[in-house]
Amino acid sequence: MTEPLRYSQSRPAALTQVPRWDYEADIIVLGFGAAGACTALEAARAGARVLLVESAAGSGGTSALSGGEIYLGGGGGTPIQRAAGFEDATEDLYRYLLMVGGPNADAAKARRYADGSLAHFEWLSAQGIEYKNSYIAERCIEPSTDDCLIWSGSEEAWPFVAQAKPAPRGHCPKFLGMGGGRYVMDVLTRRVVEAGVQVLYNARALALVTDGARDVHGLVLRSEGAERFARARRAVVLCAGGFVMNRDMVRQHAPFLLRSQFPLGTVDDGSGILLGASAGGAMMNMSEGFVTIPWYPPGSMVKGIFVNDRGQRFINEDCYHGRVSNYILRQGGDRIWLLQDHATFAMGEMQTLAKMEIGAAGETWEEVERELQLPEDSLAATVRLYNHYAAQGTDPLFHKAAKWLKPLNEPPYVAIDCRIDHCFYASFTLGGLDSLPTGEVVDADRQPIGGLFAAGRTTCGLPRWGEGYSSGLSLADATFFGREAGRRAATSSR
Amino acid sequence: MTEPLRYSQSRPAALTQVPRWDYEADIIVLGFGAAGACTALEAARAGARVLLVESAAGSGGTSALSGGEIYLGGGGGTPIQRAAGFEDATEDLYRYLLMVGGPNADAAKARRYADGSLAHFEWLSAQGIEYKNSYIAERCIEPSTDDCLIWSGSEEAWPFVAQAKPAPRGHCPKFLGMGGGRYVMDVLTRRVVEAGVQVLYNARALALVTDGARDVHGLVLRSEGAERFARARRAVVLCAGGFVMNRDMVRQHAPFLLRSQFPLGTVDDGSGILLGASAGGAMMNMSEGFVTIPWYPPGSMVKGIFVNDRGQRFINEDCYHGRVSNYILRQGGDRIWLLQDHATFAMGEMQTLAKMEIGAAGETWEEVERELQLPEDSLAATVRLYNHYAAQGTDPLFHKAAKWLKPLNEPPYVAIDCRIDHCFYASFTLGGLDSLPTGEVVDADRQPIGGLFAAGRTTCGLPRWGEGYSSGLSLADATFFGREAGRRAATSSR
Numbered sequence: 001m002t003e004p005l006r007y008s009q010s011r012p013a014a015l016t017q018v019p020r021w022d023y024e025a026d027i028i029v030l031g032f033g034a035a036g037a038c039t040a041l042e043a044a045r046a047g048a049r050v051l052l053v054e055s056a057a058g059s060g061g062t063s064a065l066s067g068g069e070i071y072l073g074g075g076g077g078t079p080i081q082r083a084a085g086f087e088d089a090t091e092d093l094y095r096y097l098l099m100v101g102g103p104n105a106d107a108a109k110a111r112r113y114a115d116g117s118l119a120h121f122e123w124l125s126a127q128g129i130e131y132k133n134s135y136i137a138e139r140c141i142e143p144s145t146d147d148c149l150i151w152s153g154s155e156e157a158w159p160f161v162a163q164a165k166p167a168p169r170g171h172c173p174k175f176l177g178m179g180g181g182r183y184v185m186d187v188l189t190r191r192v193v194e195a196g197v198q199v200l201y202n203a204r205a206l207a208l209v210t211d212g213a214r215d216v217h218g219l220v221l222r223s224e225g226a227e228r229f230a231r232a233r234r235a236v237v238l239c240a241g242g243f244v245m246n247r248d249m250v251r252q253h254a255p256f257l258l259r260s261q262f263p264l265g266t267v268d269d270g271s272g273i274l275l276g277a278s279a280g281g282a283m284m285n286m287s288e289g290f291v292t293i294p295w296y297p298p299g300s301m302v303k304g305i306f307v308n309d310r311g312q313r314f315i316n317e318d319c320y321h322g323r324v325s326n327y328i329l330r331q332g333g334d335r336i337w338l339l340q341d342h343a344t345f346a347m348g349e350m351q352t353l354a355k356m357e358i359g360a361a362g363e364t365w366e367e368v369e370r371e372l373q374l375p376e377d378s379l380a381a382t383v384r385l386y387n388h389y390a391a392q393g394t395d396p397l398f399h400k401a402a403k404w405l406k407p408l409n410e411p412p413y414v415a416i417d418c419r420i421d422h423c424f425y426a427s428f429t430l431g432g433l434d435s436l437p438t439g440e441v442v443d444a445d446r447q448p449i450g451g452l453f454a455a456g457r458t459t460c461g462l463p464r465w466g467e468g469y470s471s472g473l474s475l476a477d478a479t480f481f482g483r484e485a486g487r488r489a490a491t492s493s494r
Numbered sequence: 495m496t497e498p499l500r501y502s503q504s505r506p507a508a509l510t511q512v513p514r515w516d517y518e519a520d521i522i523v524l525g526f527g528a529a530g531a532c533t534a535l536e537a538a539r540a541g542a543r544v545l546l547v548e549s550a551a552g553s554g555g556t557s558a559l560s561g562g563e564i565y566l567g568g569g570g571g572t573p574i575q576r577a578a579g580f581e582d583a584t585e586d587l588y589r590y591l592l593m594v595g596g597p598n599a600d601a602a603k604a605r606r607y608a609d610g611s612l613a614h615f616e617w618l619s620a621q622g623i624e625y626k627n628s629y630i631a632e633r634c635i636e637p638s639t640d641d642c643l644i645w646s647g648s649e650e651a652w653p654f655v656a657q658a659k660p661a662p663r664g665h666c667p668k669f670l671g672m673g674g675g676r677y678v679m680d681v682l683t684r685r686v687v688e689a690g691v692q693v694l695y696n697a698r699a700l701a702l703v704t705d706g707a708r709d710v711h712g713l714v715l716r717s718e719g720a721e722r723f724a725r726a727r728r729a730v731v732l733c734a735g736g737f738v739m740n741r742d743m744v745r746q747h748a749p750f751l752l753r754s755q756f757p758l759g760t761v762d763d764g765s766g767i768l769l770g771a772s773a774g775g776a777m778m779n780m781s782e783g784f785v786t787i788p789w790y791p792p793g794s795m796v797k798g799i800f801v802n803d804r805g806q807r808f809i810n811e812d813c814y815h816g817r818v819s820n821y822i823l824r825q826g827g828d829r830i831w832l833l834q835d836h837a838t839f840a841m842g843e844m845q846t847l848a849k850m851e852i853g854a855a856g857e858t859w860e861e862v863e864r865e866l867q868l869p870e871d872s873l874a875a876t877v878r879l880y881n882h883y884a885a886q887g888t889d890p891l892f893h894k895a896a897k898w899l900k901p902l903n904e905p906p907y908v909a910i911d912c913r914i915d916h917c918f919y920a921s922f923t924l925g926g927l928d929s930l931p932t933g934e935v936v937d938a939d940r941q942p943i944g945g946l947f948a949a950g951r952t953t954c955g956l957p958r959w960g961e962g963y964s965s966g967l968s969l970a971d972a973t974f975f976g977r978e979a980g981r982r983a984a985t986s987s988r
Contacts, residue, residue, distance in 0.1 A: 010938035014706045103749035212508045252778045255597035284746040287781030310891045375890040381875040396869040397804045444504035
């Protein structure tokens with residue numbers, strides 16, 4: 001048995017034991033990623049005195065590692081959607097958000113976001129985030145140019161297309177190349193500073209401070225080598241990311257993510273979630289995670305088919321790369337191949353990044369099958385069935401759309417090795433604290449905990465189901481519900 | 495916003511607010527199933543004054559719904575294993591327990607159980623639970639006779655057989671017919687009464703009582719229409735089952751179980767887990783669950799093959815029925831068939847209970863395929879490949895053992911409909927509070943919470959992974975770690 005820790009993120013410090021207050025503010029925001037920035041900004045603009053606490057030496061968090069893409073639409077479409085010829089009804093966005101939320105979707109958050117997304121685009125632009133009026137029709141993950149609008153989810157793929165009219169909704173900032181998240185965070189950071197938010201860098205949260213009624217009154221911090229006590233007159237807002245870097249938590253809640261050797265995050269040590277839970281906040285969807293191998297572009301790769309180590313197909317390959325990858329991780333074995341023929345084969349930068357390599361090649365599929373040491377007529381039968389129906393423009397087993405169907409019948413044939421224990425499978429967690437659309441953290445009875453709010457990956461937000469995740473949802477959720485939390489917290493009282 | 499509840503299982507009541515103590519004991523045990531009975535028994539025998547609180551009007555809990563089977567072995571084998579010709583080394587039991595625990599197995603609990611299982615068998619016998627010295631070699635789920643020893647897991651199936659020498663370890667009590675769990679609980683209940691445990695029936699736990707340091711001091715109860723306050727001088731032990739009957743919790747943590755329309759439980763409303771979490775107890779493996787369609791006996795059914803709605807096989811059919819069913823629920827669609835030929839087909843009572851019906855029949859597999867409206871040469875190709883290798887005594891895709899391999903080539907052929915939305919798929923949850931082998935409930939730092947213990951389904955115990963579950967593990971865990979918790983709690987101090 002180890003000594004009990006003096007302070008712990010999973011055990012609140014008692015208000016009566018706080019020796020002094022080193023800091024005081026109306027609102028204390030923990031974490032300076034996109035959620036924390038938007039929370040702080042709106043709270044400060046609503047008149048609150050805001051202290052923003054960040055464990056790193058600068059702003060950005062995991063948001064700055066992203067492409068800066070934000071999932072936006074509805075209300076007939078953003079100006080950029082409309083210019084590209086897409087009308088995007090609020091109800092289509094809403095239905096899509098419900099679908100991507102999976103069996104435990106949060107209808108209230110989806111409703112609020114669908115209704116407010118168009119105005120949110122205007123707000124983001126008003127902060128100074130620039131968007132080029134342009135659209136990329138070609139399937140991609142993130143533009144290498146400074147273009148804006150892309151297809152960033154499974155909107156056109158079965159089963160989503162059957163329930164919501166598709167539109168491209170990924171809005172990338174006007175930033176040349178990958179990594180627009182840093183640009184977005186730089187813009188938001190300037191606004192935060194201008195708004196008079198006090199920022200405390202290099203400060204780690206050790207524990208929440210609660211009273212006998214479980215209401216939250218502040219934080220115990222470690223800053224400049226000492227314990228500091230920070231009082232929040234109105235509320236603490238947890239915007240401290242997910243838990244993908246806390247491998248113990250991943251093992252306890254989402255062990256399938258351990259198979260991904262590339263967790264995407266900065267700190268993401270679960271501290272926001274643990275702190276919230278320590279005050280009674282309910283955790284939800286903790287087993288859900290995003291995982292992906294970036295196996296396209298080029299788009300022609302989508303005309304290939306994935307097979308598992310039994311030579312079986314398992315998904316319509318025209319859906320979002322993260323959905324395909326989620327299914328890959330359920331196949332049991334580590335070996336996965338993407339089959340291509342001479343006409344569809346095209347490997348480039350993305351496949352190099354993904355560490356995808358040719359695993360076998362042959363003049364017949366039987367030859368490929370033998371080279372992969374698969375049982376006789378396993379993989380070959382799979383291709384034969386696929387080709388038979390693809391020639392008729394249908395995919396009765398998995399419903400891949402006709403535009404991606406082409407018989408794989410032009411030799412030579414290749415099986416591209418996508419094995420899980422070797423290739424680049426990136427991941428992050430999707431579970432977190434249950435919260436209301438206002439940002440209030442709730443307990444298992446859905447009762448708000450006094451003085452406690454959260455936003456972004458620390459919560460279980462719009463992105464909460466690995467099968468449904470679409471690019472841009474995380475920043476959409478972080479920025480939009482961060483704003484909501486900031487506005488609400490600024491006028492809250494315990 | 496609803497009014498905050500006066501008392502809530504997810505919000506501890508403050509010790510300072512307790513108006514009086516209506517009950518006082520050294521140990522308060524919540525829940526009179528197998529875990530609670532064994533906890534109370536050992537605590538009382540260690541000299542503690544014990545109050546056992548049960549929400550129903552009698553003892554039993556969900557344990558009484560079970561077959562009464564307990565997973566036992568190691569140490570060279572129980573007398574019954576040895577009489578049947580099985581030596582069962584402790585290390586084989588340990589390795590099997592580690593495997594069935596999955597990626598987040600608890601090595602400390604597995605070790606403790608493997609080392610203590612043989613003595614535990616003696617203890618159970620000494621309580622008066624009778625075991626007949628007999629063995630059933632035939633594959634079954636639960637004996638319809640009063641026989642004892644059965645194969646109750648995946649011990650002989652791939653991949654388990656490759657890592658631990660198999661032995662039958664399911665010990666069923668000497669009780670004629672199904673439902674031996676009631677018999678086991680009747681015996682334990684008599685011992686509990688004899689030991690002088692005070693039992694309070696029809697009493698529901700409203701909240702834990704904690705002090706400022708988060709230590710647990712008792713429970714707020716609802717009994718005889720009024721709030722009652724029960725003081726635990728040493729500890730509260732939560733033995734209140736799982737959460738399968740709390741459909742909100744299931745949706746938030748293990749939504750795949752919503753597809754099972756037959757949750758197995760009595761109360762199992764998650765109250766034990768919520769109470770523990772309210773005092774800072776960490777929850778684990780909450781997404782894991784057991785699910786099963788009882789598709790055998792007769793054992794000849796195992797010679798058939800399961801296919802999903804794409805006509806694909808997905809598992810070696812010779813593993814435990816719950817493992818097969820866990821894979822069934824991952825196949826996406828609702829339609830699942832069990833294919834049999836004239837030689838292997840045998841439907842009986844169990845299949846009637848399971849609501850399995852013939853979905854299609856034909857003189858050729860192509861005919862069956864057409865009748866099921868599956869794409870051309872999907873199911874037929876699957877059977878062809880299976881038969882080809884089965885004739886050679888191998889199953890290169892799924893590693894079914896040779897004794898179950900027989901080409902399905904004797905017409906007529908049938909596809910037995912096992913669809914999820916129609917058939918009897920029973921389920922229960924496997925996630926719960928993290929605890930030490932001593933029963934101490936721990937927080938996310940694995941620090942024990944003063945005055946709080948738990949056992950049985952309320953904890954994340956030996957059975958914690960749907961793919962690995964084996965019959966008898968739940969009662970093994972509940973009785974063994976209930977005893978540990980009782981002994982430890984009896985001498986504990988905050």
